[in-house]
Amino acid sequence: MTVPIVWYLVLSAALFSIGVCGFLIKRNIITIFMSIELMLNAVNLAFVTFANHWHQVSGQIFVFFVMVVAAAEAAVGLAIIISLFRSRNTLNVDQIDLMKL
Amino acid sequence: MNVAIFILFALLCLGGALNLLLQRHPINSALSLIVVMSSLSVLYLLLGAEFLALAQIIVYSGAIMVLFVFVIMLLNAGEEERTHGSRAAYFAGIPGVLALFAVLAGTFVTLRLSFGGTRLGAFLVTTGDLSRVLFRNLLLPFEVTSVLILVAILGAVVLARKEH
Numbered sequence: 642m643t644v645p646i647v648w649y650l651v652l653s654a655a656l657f658s659i660g661v662c663g664f665l666i667k668r669n670i671i672t673i674f675m676s677i678e679l680m681l682n683a684v685n686l687a688f689v690t691f692a693n694h695w696h697q698v699s700g701q702i703f704v705f706f707v708m709v710v711a712a713a714e715a716a717v718g719l720a721i722i723i724s725l726f727r728s729r730n731t732l733n734v735d736q737i738d739l740m741k742l
Numbered sequence: 743m744n745v746a747i748f749i750l751f752a753l754l755c756l757g758g759a760l761n762l763l764l765q766r767h768p769i770n771s772a773l774s775l776i777v778v779m780s781s782l783s784v785l786y787l788l789l790g791a792e793f794l795a796l797a798q799i800i801v802y803s804g805a806i807m808v809l810f811v812f813v814i815m816l817l818n819a820g821e822e823e824r825t826h827g828s829r830a831a832y833f834a835g836i837p838g839v840l841a842l843f844a845v846l847a848g849t850f851v852t853l854r855l856s857f858g859g860t861r862l863g864a865f866l867v868t869t870g871d872l873s874r875v876l877f878r879n880l881l882l883p884f885e886v887t888s889v890l891i892l893v894a895i896l897g898a899v900v901l902a903r904k905e906h
Contacts, residue, residue, distance in 0.1 A: 646857035708798075
């Protein structure tokens with residue numbers, strides 16, 4: 642019994658949409674950052690699915706590089722969040738709306 | 743068998759993602775994101791990506807999410823409060839997101855006949871295959887990403903440092 646490729650792609654689209662939704666309606670900056678990670682994961686699933694469909698390794702190489710960049714991005718992003726929290730004492734994005742204190 | 747495993751872990755994925763959206767406390771969102779990432783790694787195994795499945799567990803659910811949980815605990819983040827900014831996002835954002843999902847899913851479903859199906863073991867990329875491509879054809883990009891990680895570490899140290 643085979644699993645249709647389309648199911649994987651629709652799952653990936655659903656996860657990406659949920660990520661976009663979280664990015665828009667969440668107010669906590671850490672949760673917004675987690676929604677971005679969810680979107681990256683959804684795109685990774687689409688990459689792996691297409692690699693399986695076309696029998697190409699390059700799709701998985703893309704996922705490998707996305708993981709590396711996501712790790713670097715998470716480290717820098719969380720450092721930015723820590724320094725934001727130090728200067729403003731809040732994690733609510735509606736109160737972080739000034740470029741300069 | 744394949745279909746059962748797929749449906750089980752796809753539902754876990756969707757449930758975890760929705761729970762991330764609905765929870766108001768960031769630590770609950772982080773834990774449900776770990777569920778999403780771990781079940782995605784099972785889906786990678788179903789698709790024959792053995793190295794990526796393990797890397798997904800180690801890098802994503804291990805390293806990155808531990809970093810998130812660590813920062814949430816360090817900053818003692820409490821429940822998020824509803825504000826006026828989120829109302830506009832509710833009314834404009836959710837229809838937009840639904841439209842995005844409809845376009846993506848509609849495109850995939852119209853193309854479903856040309857995609858066909860897959861089963862466990864139909865296409866297996868071993869770690870050897872992956873590393874052969876990575877270290878023969880893509881050695882320069884691989885080395886450049888190591889420089890990227892070095893820059894990211896330095897940036898994180900500089901950004902998170904206490905200013906005197």
